[in-house]
Amino acid sequence: MERVKLMKIIVTGGFGFIGSNFINMLFEKIEGIEIVNVDKMTYAADPSNLDPGINIKSINADISALNGHEDIFSGADCIVNFAAESHVDRSIEDSSSFIESNVKGVHNLLEICRKLDMRFHQVSTDEVYGSLDPEGSDRFTEKTPYNPRNPYSATKASADFLVRAYFNTYGLKTTISNCSNNYGPNQHPEKLIPKSVISALNDVKIPIYGSGLQIRDWIHVSDHCEAIKLILDKGKAGETYLVGADGEKSNLSVVNCILEAMGKPTTLIEFVKDRPGHDERYSIDSSKIRKELGWCPAISFEQGLRSTIDHYINNRRKYERKQVVTK
Numbered sequence: 001m002e003r004v005k006l007m008k009i010i011v012t013g014g015f016g017f018i019g020s021n022f023i024n025m026l027f028e029k030i031e032g033i034e035i036v037n038v039d040k041m042t043y044a045a046d047p048s049n050l051d052p053g054i055n056i057k058s059i060n061a062d063i064s065a066l067n068g069h070e071d072i073f074s075g076a077d078c079i080v081n082f083a084a085e086s087h088v089d090r091s092i093e094d095s096s097s098f099i100e101s102n103v104k105g106v107h108n109l110l111e112i113c114r115k116l117d118m119r120f121h122q123v124s125t126d127e128v129y130g131s132l133d134p135e136g137s138d139r140f141t142e143k144t145p146y147n148p149r150n151p152y153s154a155t156k157a158s159a160d161f162l163v164r165a166y167f168n169t170y171g172l173k174t175t176i177s178n179c180s181n182n183y184g185p186n187q188h189p190e191k192l193i194p195k196s197v198i199s200a201l202n203d204v205k206i207p208i209y210g211s212g213l214q215i216r217d218w219i220h221v222s223d224h225c226e227a228i229k230l231i232l233d234k235g236k237a238g239e240t241y242l243v244g245a246d247g248e249k250s251n252l253s254v255v256n257c258i259l260e261a262m263g264k265p266t267t268l269i270e271f272v273k274d275r276p277g278h279d280e281r282y283s284i285d286s287s288k289i290r291k292e293l294g295w296c297p298a299i300s301f302e303q304g305l306r307s308t309i310d311h312y313i314n315n316r317r318k319y320e321r322k323q324v325v326t327k
């Protein structure tokens with residue numbers, strides 16, 4: 001694919017966890033880059049996630065209702081879509097906003113790319129592939145059939161199918177990355193790692209679903225952002241790239257690592273009723289992006305977890321406020 005110079009890009013959902021880390025990284029790495037962030041400003045958005053001094057144009061808009069906003073996109077090289085409802089538990093309670101943002105929103109963005117002949121990158125998840133045997137050693141690859149098992153992953157799978165269809169039908173320049181569980185700075189405290197750190201700081205119970213033996217494949221958010229940048233630089237149109245850092249850990253062992261690092265007792269753990277349809281294990285084989293694009297994760301789980309814990313401790317008040325507001 002023609003190299004994207006990354007001079008003007010549209011980022012959607014850039015005030016969320018991964019989008020803000022991506023913007024922070026691009027500003028550090030590419031002088032003169034112009035970024036327009038389109039964000040609906042849901043409970044998950046926080047402009048203070050951007051590093052001080054970062055200057056972007058920001059538009060408060062919903063990707064599922066863009067009528068009249070199309071001119072935002074003109075002159076840009078590509079759209080990188082982070083915007084989504086991202087929390088599985090919320091999708092189990094009510095999936096309507098997931099359908100709107102994660103499916104209809106992606107359809108709108110694809111239509112804009114078709115009209116303006118722009119490139120589109122979809123930030124997707126390994127959850128589209130379903131659940132692996134917790135005792136087994138098999139891993140997801142780009143050839144694994146989709147088998148989403150909760151409303152969140154079903155909407156992300158639907159969006160991926162739309163992206164593939166726009167490549168096949170209209171020849172749109174599209175790429176998809178399916179990444180495993182991210183951790184790092186700026187994550188909303190509804191998610192396992194920030195929630196555990198903030199709860200431990202306040203000596204309150206940390207709820208763990210079921211046995212806690214569900215396995216997730218952890219990757220530091222900056223390694224994920226590097227992978228997306230590389231796909232924009234060198235990825236091939238129509239391709240999907242799986243991104244993972246060989247970081248399989250059970251939820252229970254992640255929380256135990258956090259408690260140990262913080263010098264807190266394991267009695268803070270409280271096992272609660274399991275999430276319905278809880279996927280048991282995710283595991284990513286990322287050899288394609290490693291071989292074809294030369295990507296390699298740089299941060300070990302141990303090193304990344306320590307700096308992540310420090311981030312939440314150092315910004316404790318900000319995350320405590322969010323936990324209270326969204327309870």
Ligand SMILES: NC(=O)c1ccc[n+]([C@@H]2O[C@H](COP(=O)([O-])OP(=O)(O)OC[C@H]3O[C@@H](n4cnc5c(N)ncnc54)[C@H](O)[C@@H]3O)[C@@H](O)[C@H]2O)c1
Pocket residue numbers: 012013014015016017018019038039040041042043044045046061062063064081082083084085086087100101105123124125126156178179180181182183187188
């Ligand atoms: N967090 C992970 O571990 C992970 C792993 C793989 C893939 N992903 C995917 O990465 C993307 C970003 O995830 P995240 O964890 O940063 O999410 P997040 O919930 O932290 O942030 C989502 C952002 O999107 C915005 N948004 C939501 N709906 C919107 C809409 N309709 N229009 C415009 N903006 C909207 C929110 O305001 C927020 O700023 C998502 O697509 C998610 O599916 C996440």
